[in-house]
Amino acid sequence: MITQTEKKVEADSYHAIYLESLRVDSMLDFDLYIRKSNNFVLYRGTNLPFKEKNRKTLIQNNINKLYISSENQHKYQHYIEKNIHQIINDPTIPESAKAGIIYDNAKLMVKDVLKNPTLKENIKRSQEMVENTVSFILKGKSTFHNLIQMMSFDYHTYTHSINVCTLAIGLARFSGIDNQLELDKIGTGALLHDVGKTKVSEAILNKPGKLTAMEMGFIKKHPKWGYDIMKETDMISADSYHAILQHHERENGTGYPDGLTADQIHPYGKIVAIADVFDAMTTERSYKQAVNSFPALKEMYLDKGAFNLTLLEHFTKLMGPTNLGNM
Numbered sequence: 001m002i003t004q005t006e007k008k009v010e011a012d013s014y015h016a017i018y019l020e021s022l023r024v025d026s027m028l029d030f031d032l033y034i035r036k037s038n039n040f041v042l043y044r045g046t047n048l049p050f051k052e053k054n055r056k057t058l059i060q061n062n063i064n065k066l067y068i069s070s071e072n073q074h075k076y077q078h079y080i081e082k083n084i085h086q087i088i089n090d091p092t093i094p095e096s097a098k099a100g101i102i103y104d105n106a107k108l109m110v111k112d113v114l115k116n117p118t119l120k121e122n123i124k125r126s127q128e129m130v131e132n133t134v135s136f137i138l139k140g141k142s143t144f145h146n147l148i149q150m151m152s153f154d155y156h157t158y159t160h161s162i163n164v165c166t167l168a169i170g171l172a173r174f175s176g177i178d179n180q181l182e183l184d185k186i187g188t189g190a191l192l193h194d195v196g197k198t199k200v201s202e203a204i205l206n207k208p209g210k211l212t213a214m215e216m217g218f219i220k221k222h223p224k225w226g227y228d229i230m231k232e233t234d235m236i237s238a239d240s241y242h243a244i245l246q247h248h249e250r251e252n253g254t255g256y257p258d259g260l261t262a263d264q265i266h267p268y269g270k271i272v273a274i275a276d277v278f279d280a281m282t283t284e285r286s287y288k289q290a291v292n293s294f295p296a297l298k299e300m301y302l303d304k305g306a307f308n309l310t311l312l313e314h315f316t317k318l319m320g321p322t323n324l325g326n327m
């Protein structure tokens, strides 16, 4: 796993990458660095094939992480997106490393998507990312657990989007949905559920104090704005829109934008609502501390009638300490 110290270094100009993410015999069009205390030493220049003997030497020297420079990040990302399918299906790579590679790649990709959500190429990439996440989760009993371990507890819209996507796929799967296409639709809707927030200013989104009625009015528009943004691209399945438009609706009619009640809310809206609130509560914001899983779930039960009870029970079992990941 990439540690906190490495994350701090990442904030500067080098990014830790998993050795397992490099495919043997593939050409790498980015430089690779090795970390020696606080220095980054060039290990391999661009356009050299990565050979089995290179991999072995690194392992023999206890090097399981390499570094890339910020300028090369997009090249590396492109390389991973091209190879992620083989990585997920490679039995020699530990599941924890696969989960780390999926999560790291998703972070970079979702940042791009949120910067430019109507770019067709970005939507296509996010759909591929969701498909890979779904096939990874469908692979085994502990894969979901491995992904949960990777989740960031600092709130950013991009990490929140990935977390909600992962949690929603996990909840849907745990509730009995095992069809890949259906899970893809839920995952895509979940990943893009807050895309409408790109129209709300950061100052309002991160405001520490109470929001004014006007500011709240803007916030409440984000599901509809998200729907409009995605509708314009016409690239996602009609069912995925429910997750975007209805993730703030509540079964007891207290939600927004339309104050729908239980039988009016699509199951995808109900699934993403639970994943969304849980992630929002368990991550840290500029204006609030994160709470642990148990108090977060308790609070959701106390919000009487807001969430679908059957789904909430499934979610509690899924996230519970004894059942985590046992699908």
Ligand SMILES: [Fe+2]
Pocket (backbone or CB within 6 Å): 193, 194, 222, 247, 248, 276
């Ligand atoms: Fe939202």
Ligand SMILES: [Fe+2]
Pocket (backbone or CB within 6 Å): 160, 164, 193, 194, 276
């Ligand atoms: Fe959200």
